[in-house]
Amino acid sequence: MTCNYKISEKIGEGAFSEVFYAEHNASNFPVALKKLKIESLSEDEMKSCLNEILLLQKVNCENVICCFGGFKESNNYYISLEYADAGDLEGLITMNRQNGRLFSERSIWFYFHQICAGVKELHAKRILHRDLKPANIFLTSKGKAKIGDLGLSRIFSLKTQFAKSIVGTEYYLAPERNSQGGYHFKSDIWSLGCILYELCALRSPFNGEQQNAYALFKRIETCQFPPIPANCYSRQLKYFISSCLTVKPANRPNAEQAHLAASLMNKKFETLRLQYKKQFGK
Incomplete structure (x- = not known):
């Protein structure tokens, strides 16, 4: 849930998502929190987003962004991802x-x-x-x-x-x-x-x-x-x-x-x- 994170500035956005810098409250661990507005997504787009979670969780490699999981809250879906602090x-x-x-x-x-x-x-x-x-x-x-x-x-x-x-x-x-x-x-x-x-x-x-x-x-x-x-x-x-x-x-x-x-x-x-x-x- 978002209450578990301290969310600050937006660091990126895509066609149907926004990405925020956040820190997990319990550990102060930095993450990139991807926010998806479910109501603005087609069924295929939502499948694409959920697909990203499933795929990332299958991979354990230091050169692939790690996924910590996802959750639904209100009309949004959130994906917690490894934060890369030097951009792209x-x-x-x-x-x-x-x-x-x-x-x-x-x-x-x-x-x-x-x-x-x-x-x-x-x-x-x-x-x-x-x-x-x-x-x-x-x-x-x-x-x-x-x-x-x-x-x-x-x-x-x-x-x-x-x-x-x-x-x-x-x-x-x-x-x-x-x-x-x-x-x-x-x-x-x-x-x-x-x-x-x-x-x-x-x-x-x-x-x-x-x-x-x-x-x-x-x-x-x-x-x-x-x-x-x-x-x-x-x-x-x-x-x-x-x-x-x-x-x-x-x-x-x-x-x-x-x-x-x-x-x-x-x-x-x-x-x-x-x-x-x-x-x-x-």
Whole structure:
């Protein structure tokens, strides 16, 4: 019940929800309390919200937002979620873009290998996220990146072959998401490629077609996007982007392969950082 929380400022909102910073009275533990107005929700929207609770409770991973439970009060439904105190990746990218500052490659792999770890865990639980984007990657002041907003996710049973509903954010949709053939876990890998590209270029690879959905879908179907800044990043990073942003899903890595590759690159750049610090004391 809300009486168990000290609720303060609003920290976010979605199409049918508001999120508030709150502290549990008994423990002073901080949470993100998501408030849903039941009367303004369709049956499908309410199912989506309840789905988020069920999905999050199935996952125990430091790179996926933890769900502490939910409750109904009056005409509202509340979900108590882990609070990420440093905002989200979209905000960090926006700040860098406004300041004209690119991410170092070490920083990119530091965040990205954690995102891949979260996706690996979701896919291991047969959960397809379907809406991976910077705004759904939450950050903590301790340097953790955590995947959240699983309301559009769904669980694939071992017998399920493909999903066909079109949900998610257009800039991050894989080509097969716009066709009638259906899609599977590799569509999340395409979205990972979009996130990695955006960490390099500070914009979505398919940004710029806000007024023309057909033109956007054609660019996605033909995989047309500007190159990332020249001479700034390694050959391996550029190859990783191209391998994720491949039109044929079968040619993309799976979540385990993506996590392994990203972790190796993160380890490489962390080793270089430690060597530099040892040599120059910085």
